[in-house]
Amino acid sequence: MYWNERYECMPEAELQELQLERLQATVRRAFFDVPFYRRAFQEIGLEPGDIKSLDDLQRLPFTTKQDLRDNYPYGMFAVPMSEIVRIHSSSGTTGKPTVVGYTRHDIDVWSELMARALVCGGATRHDIIQNAYGYGLFTGGLGIHYGSERLGASVIPISGGNTKRQVMIMKDYGSTVLTCTPSYALHIAEVMAEMGIKPEEIKLRCGIFGAEPWSESMRQEIEKRLGISAVDIYGLSEVIGPGVGIECQEKNGLHIFADHFLIEIIDPVTGKQLPPGQRGELVITSLTKEALPVIRYRTRDITSLIPGPCPCGRTHPRVARFTGRTDDMLIIRGVNVFPSQVESVLLEMGGTEPHYLLIVDRQGSLDTLEIKVEVSETLFSDKVRRLEDLEKRLRHELESTLGISVKVTLVEPKSIQRSEGKAVRVIDKRKI
Template structure:
């Protein structure tokens, strides 16, 4: 099922030619309208007409979140503010917020991309979509919303929060598609169970989850508890919002909309472009944005490029599921650790709830990692010896996976803080 087969199934050579043409226009827009881009291109002696092939892109400097903050609020815009019809921004909790703008053309392009994205996931005009992504300055809610309206599906703009109300709406309004973060979906599943609502009382069939890394084991957990097909979506505000890439029902990678974005994977330390299949940091260049063109934007997300053809017939390259971030990667005694690695182990072992936190502390000169994980109601009522055996099993499996020693602390059900948005997985008590 395609929304726009002309671009979704375009031959590879035609995609590359289209990308080259659109990249030239993007570089011109950035060079002549954004002082930051003109300055960094002039510093390396590069002008838009120097672009002869897609390979030339790798000669250009990267754009980072720092660049957006240093040009706060509108310094990276390539159009006058009078042409910007919408502004989104980050929370700014780690400094100045990053500000993104959209022209009317950008909104129309985004709506088209999101219609294509939702269709790829299996959404149809007849579906009822419960959109539990946040509305407002966060791009998730309105991004999904406009795409759903473009398709002609029924959209319920419920936003996040008030989980019991979410469940009531889901049951009473006949929701068939749920869109939210994966951790939020598990919170909803838990609430459904607490309210003693049976799976066959719901009409849910598809879940579209993103905004945080999640493992294959968590997918299986969500699918089992909500009786749905769980689809991974990827996006980020700086590039456009949700809809940069999406899984099809084959779930063998996320299709990148290459007529609108160029994706690269780089070594996060050296900046060297890595070949397809190698794991590194995702870098995106926008090809059709007017208000905020982004050239080689470093996402901080860890993934890989997949070139193998997909049975669905789409010809775009895919990216693997996000394995973590360069900035939520924990370094424990010289070892790089991602929360998703530990999540994978916990769900593999079983007998625990999919709610956990990683507490890092420094004892003397040594970093200590404690994994706090909720046990199930049934397991918590077992004898002490059974709990000790489970704790030891989890510890052994994590240590085998990570190659470092950890502490495991089993906690009572429902004692780890729930999140309506992105789950807070890491508590770092070190003074570093």
């Protein structure tokens, strides 16, 4: 039931004592080893010795994704590169990704957290885990992989795509746990049905799904089609990757591993802490990260603290399912997409006007992205071949920048509705 019962079920007073000790160590490391944090502390007249209780957390400055971009690539690291054994990064919104580093100790901690998460989600050392998260700079695939090995389970590092092969391997290899995005899990179920394979013909019994928002109704659909128990997992590269939090079998909120992460829910406008039950923005402070300590990191994810203990026995705080974000980021097939990425490509390419519309939809179980782009007056009256060439080049550049497949539709000048206020850049038709 537990991977590390001592820490997962730690009494509240003991947990808070551990958190304070680790918070003070993190603040010292950030102050002395990261110039960005030293400047930020000095600007408000704060020194590491001023943090004497967990309540003093509110005195510390926030960290944002922009801070990581401004210090690209390694400016936020607290250790020399000779101690960095792994580098991951995001896709980047305007060509500059957020870069995260790990020491050997960080990888060890991450593996431990992922083993905890897998057990919390229903996996055991006797399972065969089919890991269909993407491997590479994205933290999902390798995070699950190392956690599976730490657990002692058998892991199949299949990554995403090639869905018929996924189904064949699932059936032939006897996979018992599936890890991927929820939309891809539904797609696997659809392909499985097309291949004439019924849920009872495979050994799958549980799924651990994340990297994109999904609803309770989508959970029920996945569970019905695959004949499994499905749980939600949460993480973000800037903090460590997957394994920050996960649902247990009660499926009533995600447990945040509070011996490694200190969380707050704040009002996104005022920055003030909110009480349990009130929705706001999740803020995370890392407590054990060596290479990249983050202090009061604004995730932009909207949730609330769930009051009261969980019947599973874990004493760490729980947060409700995430309902959205405070910025304009879209999550499409597990990939972060910003309208500003599209804008930068259009401005660099030429031949178009700076007016565009992102239309997100869901066909079957997979998200689709169509980008409508106004072409310039001169090009619109030109030969069809030139328009086709522009569409092809745009699609190639956008797919290269975004990291997902897109449909590009060229439309005539002035056909996209204008706004006197904030421009409407996104129409999201998904029902999640």
